[in-house]
Amino acid sequence: MLLEKKLIEQLLDAGLSRGADFAEVFVEDTASTVLQSLSGRLEKVNSTKSFGVGIRLAKELNIVYGYTNSKNPEDLLKLANDLSKSFNGDKSTERAPLNELEVGKRHKAKILPSDVSLEDKVAIMKKAYKAADEYDEAIKQVMVYLLDNEQNVLIANSEGRFVSDKRVRVRCGINAVAAKEGVMQTGHEGPGAGKGYEYLLEEIDIDDYAKEAARTAITMLNAEECPSGVMSVVMHNGFGGVIFHEACGHPLEATAISKNASVFNGKMGKKIASDVVTAIDDGTIENAWGSANFDDEGYPQQRRVLIKDGILKSYMIDKLNGRRMKAEATGSSRRQNYKFAPTSRMSNTYIDNGKSTFEEIIADTKYGLFAKKLGGGSVNPGNGDFNFAVSEGYIIRDGKIAEPVRGASLVGNGGNILTKIDMVANNLLRARGMCGSVSGSIPADVGQPTLRVTDITVGGKRGA
Amino acid sequence: MMNIDKLFKVAKEKGVSDIQVYQSNSNNLSINIYKGDVEKYEIAESSSLVIKGIYNNKMGTYRTEVFEDSLIDEIVDTIIASAKVIDSLDDAIIYAGDDKYEEVEGLYSQELTDLDVAKKIELAKKLDKQFYDADSRVKHVEASYSERTNSVLLKNSKGLELKNKANASYIVGEVIVNDGEDQRTGFDVQITNDFSDYDVDKFVNEIVEDALASLGAKPVPSKNYPIVFSSLAFATLFSAFQGIFSAQAVQKGLSLLKGKLETEIGSSLVNVVDDPFMKKSSSSRSFDDEGVATKHKYLIKDGVLKTFLHDLVTAKKDGVESTGNSFGGGISAVNLKVEAGDATLEEMFNSMESGLYITNVQGAHAGANAVSGDFSLQAAGYLIENGKKVQPVALITVAGNFIEMLKNVETVGNKLKMTYFGITCPAIKIKSMPVSGK
Numbered sequence: 001m002l003l004e005k006k007l008i009e010q011l012l013d014a015g016l017s018r019g020a021d022f023a024e025v026f027v028e029d030t031a032s033t034v035l036q037s038l039s040g041r042l043e044k045v046n047s048t049k050s051f052g053v054g055i056r057l058a059k060e061l062n063i064v065y066g067y068t069n070s071k072n073p074e075d076l077l078k079l080a081n082d083l084s085k086s087f088n089g090d091k092s093t094e095r096a097p098l099n100e101l102e103v104g105k106r107h108k109a110k111i112l113p114s115d116v117s118l119e120d121k122v123a124i125m126k127k128a129y130k131a132a133d134e135y136d137e138a139i140k141q142v143m144v145y146l147l148d149n150e151q152n153v154l155i156a157n158s159e160g161r162f163v164s165d166k167r168v169r170v171r172c173g174i175n176a177v178a179a180k181e182g183v184m185q186t187g188h189e190g191p192g193a194g195k196g197y198e199y200l201l202e203e204i205d206i207d208d209y210a211k212e213a214a215r216t217a218i219t220m221l222n223a224e225e226c227p228s229g230v231m232s233v234v235m236h237n238g239f240g241g242v243i244f245h246e247a248c249g250h251p252l253e254a255t256a257i258s259k260n261a262s263v264f265n266g267k268m269g270k271k272i273a274s275d276v277v278t279a280i281d282d283g284t285i286e287n288a289w290g291s292a293n294f295d296d297e298g299y300p301q302q303r304r305v306l307i308k309d310g311i312l313k314s315y316m317i318d319k320l321n322g323r324r325m326k327a328e329a330t331g332s333s334r335r336q337n338y339k340f341a342p343t344s345r346m347s348n349t350y351i352d353n354g355k356s357t358f359e360e361i362i363a364d365t366k367y368g369l370f371a372k373k374l375g376g377g378s379v380n381p382g383n384g385d386f387n388f389a390v391s392e393g394y395i396i397r398d399g400k401i402a403e404p405v406r407g408a409s410l411v412g413n414g415g416n417i418l419t420k421i422d423m424v425a426n427n428l429l430r431a432r433g434m435c436g437s438v439s440g441s442i443p444a445d446v447g448q449p450t451l452r453v454t455d456i457t458v459g460g461k462r463g464a
Numbered sequence: 465m466m467n468i469d470k471l472f473k474v475a476k477e478k479g480v481s482d483i484q485v486y487q488s489n490s491n492n493l494s495i496n497i498y499k500g501d502v503e504k505y506e507i508a509e510s511s512s513l514v515i516k517g518i519y520n521n522k523m524g525t526y527r528t529e530v531f532e533d534s535l536i537d538e539i540v541d542t543i544i545a546s547a548k549v550i551d552s553l554d555d556a557i558i559y560a561g562d563d564k565y566e567e568v569e570g571l572y573s574q575e576l577t578d579l580d581v582a583k584k585i586e587l588a589k590k591l592d593k594q595f596y597d598a599d600s601r602v603k604h605v606e607a608s609y610s611e612r613t614n615s616v617l618l619k620n621s622k623g624l625e626l627k628n629k630a631n632a633s634y635i636v637g638e639v640i641v642n643d644g645e646d647q648r649t650g651f652d653v654q655i656t657n658d659f660s661d662y663d664v665d666k667f668v669n670e671i672v673e674d675a676l677a678s679l680g681a682k683p684v685p686s687k688n689y690p691i692v693f694s695s696l697a698f699a700t701l702f703s704a705f706q707g708i709f710s711a712q713a714v715q716k717g718l719s720l721l722k723g724k725l726e727t728e729i730g731s732s733l734v735n736v737v738d739d740p741f742m743k744k745s746s747s748s749r750s751f752d753d754e755g756v757a758t759k760h761k762y763l764i765k766d767g768v769l770k771t772f773l774h775d776l777v778t779a780k781k782d783g784v785e786s787t788g789n790s791f792g793g794g795i796s797a798v799n800l801k802v803e804a805g806d807a808t809l810e811e812m813f814n815s816m817e818s819g820l821y822i823t824n825v826q827g828a829h830a831g832a833n834a835v836s837g838d839f840s841l842q843a844a845g846y847l848i849e850n851g852k853k854v855q856p857v858a859l860i861t862v863a864g865n866f867i868e869m870l871k872n873v874e875t876v877g878n879k880l881k882m883t884y885f886g887i888t889c890p891a892i893k894i895k896s897m898p899v900s901g902k
Contacts, residue, residue, distance in 0.1 A: 083507070382640045385844075
């Protein structure tokens with residue numbers, strides 16, 4: 001046990017002592033390793049051991065949060081007492097007895113990071129390097145990183161919740177740099193999973209990803225600058241889902257909704273997307289990158305249908321924003337680590353399969369951009385304006401994929417892009433991402449099938 | 465705290481030739497206000513210890529938030545195991561120290577720490593209230609006050625022992641304005657460790673005025689425009705390309721600046737310095753994470769690239785001295801500053817028959833390629849015609865190449881602003897850049 005049950009009870013009691021109506025203790029013990037290599041040579045091995053306790057108290061809509069990495073009962077009790085002093089009242093809420101400890105049963109890791117030697121981890125990286133390096137002589141640099149993370153959490157609250165969970169994640173990233181005549185272009189792949197080293201050692205062949213990163217870099221090296229203007233854009237499956245994540249997912253989080261600060265406020269049950277759009281946030285997918293048994297408030301992760309056939313069906317809600325919204329939490333509360341109070345966040349978020357095929361969508365497009373791979377992006381949560389980089393793009397001409405183009409970005413608005421999706425294919429693919437927001441940086445899957453947006457502003461270096 | 469002497473002793477016994485610890489202790493406070501109430505109040509104390517050890521001339525690293533002496537063997541063993549798999553050709557260096565370290569004044573303010581928390585809450589509440597009072601079109605406000613105190617101790621087996629203590633506070637204001645037809649946002653941050661610096665009226669008015677002025681913003685036609693970047697917009701763009709000044713990136717062939725030392729990479733108006741002793745910056749430091757004394761230096765002087773940023777390893781490779789820029793496991797500037805020129809904003813506007821004043825760029829982490837220098841970023845601001853703001857502009861992208869842009873700097877503004885990117889710069893006018901809009 002990360003912290004004695006008796007001490008946890010004392011902390012919750014201290015938290016409730018001056019009028020708070022809710023107290024929560026989050027204990028975390030995490031071990032992680034990050035390895036980094038350049039051109040096949042291992043440059044860095046960083047091992048980290050983290051431990052900390054976060055205590056959160058609430059009285060109605062007011063929240064106090066504190067954390068420390070002390071294990072000392074006196075320090076912890078002092079923190080709980082200091083926090084409780086924010087409420088100048090008398091004790092108003094009785095603590096429910098802690099339930100039997102519930103231990104997360106799913107998303108198990110077969111081969112824990114601590115059971116794999118550094119030599120074996122390095123061997124995966126060297127293999128990836130070799131595959132990317134040998135792909136083409138224009139590949140000048142290959143960076144490979146490998147990271148693993150084992151997070152053990154214990155979460156208890158004054159309503160009797162008492163759970164523990166182990167979250168194991170591994171990821172290997174390959175960054176290939178191609179250069180020719182003073183021009184450099186990069187390609188990136190970063191497979192990962194919410195499981196142990198069985199993923200990298202047994203389930204996938206890292207060579208496939210390394211070659212794909214190299215192929216993107218080479219393709220972009222030989223690409224022309226993208227023309228700019230408003231056009232149809234076909235976004236490919238997989239990481240293309242980042243557009244939904246950023247532009248539509250974030251505004252559906254209670255963080256924005258509870259304060260009436262989202263473009264989707266007041267839209268529940270209403271049509272916010274075209275009929276072909278169904279979108280899901282599912283934190284229960286077995287061993288997925290963004291899955292967990294429990295959210296960071298200790299409640300079971302869930303599968304949430306956000307949009308069904310264009311109609312808004314659900315927000316993503318954490319307990320305390322739920323109070324403001326007078327709505328039930330949806331098991332969506334997450335945080336990077338004990339240094340962050342949890343709040344509503346996405347898990348594995350994707351647009352679901354439609355009825356078209358990839359071939360049909362391309363054939364149906366007379367002129368436009370095929371955004372095969374998207375880079376990162378950002379969105380202004382206040383008005384939904386977004387911006388995404390296209391890391392691998394092609395012009396579509398007369399229903400056929402034509403020449404590659406580079407330097408493109410997509411600019412639009414989350415509130416209306418959903419209504420402009422007119423075709424969705426049946427080739428759903430999810431991809432790994434790291435999502436940054438108020439409660440820190442957390443692993444989250446994005447995903448979608450290939451889909452078409454009828455008109456969107458494409459920014460490129462080649463003048464209009 | 466862990467017994468450092470014991471750690472050093474065990475490391476030596478196991479064959480670690482040199483070892484260094486970097487101990488950091490932080491205290492944080494943050495107060496968020498929502499509609500007049502303290503919505504979130506946060507206090508925290510945390511520590512970490514980063515241990516670097518050299519074994520067989522390779523460096524192993526271990527970071528821990530657990531400080532029990534029982535962990536010492538595991539730490540040393542992990543450092544040795546890490547060093548054994550590292551096959552980089554880079555040297556591993558632990559530094560004996562410099563003769564002299566600059567005194568940086570004003571990094572820590574005891575008055576700030578001692579100031580009653582009630583005053584800090586009052587300031588945050590005042591911010592929130594004034595935002596709502598400023599205009600009826602202000603529909604949503606996020607106002608907060610935060611404070612952070614950080615103490616650092618660097619100690620190594622070569623006898624070096626250095627300490628630094630700094631604190632800073634900052635206020636953040638974010639508003640959504642809505643006039644029934646359009647919704648826009650405003651945002652700014654002010655950082656200081658002198659509480660009397662806060663001018664709530666000015667802070668609030670600037671954010672609200674800017675947000676209101678952008679209501680009704682729409683794209684402009686796609687074509688090339690002369691562009692004036694505000695300090696903040698230019699700093700955002702510059703921050704995406706900071707990495708190209710790192711000697712590590714250069715040596716690895718990952719920077720466009722490779723081979724460009726002492727050559728022109730910008731217009732003669734461009735002067736960029738790294739000033740580690742800048743007043744009122746909580747990042748200011750007298751030593752870096754390797755214990756090297758920090759230095760004031762020009763990166764770009766009159767458009768000519770003068771130096772890269774070095775740590776001990778990259779400096780040895782290039783046969784130069786470290787510039788004292790090893791921070792957070794990588795290489796970065798302490799306080800980047802683009803030096804001011806002599807033009808006022810009005811003069812820059814007046815020089816454009818039809819151009820853009822860009823006050824905001826977004827997506828710099830994604831739409832900017834630090835390896836190729838290419839960028840294509842979402843931008844917002846104003847259309848300027850004959851020196852006047854005639855229309856707010858949004859949903860456009862500004863594209864270009866960072867080096868080409870520096871070469872096309874036509875005018876440099878006379879007013880410096882320290883931005884929350886840690887970059888201080890004036891407004892800057894670029895001759896012409898492609899913009900895509902409608």
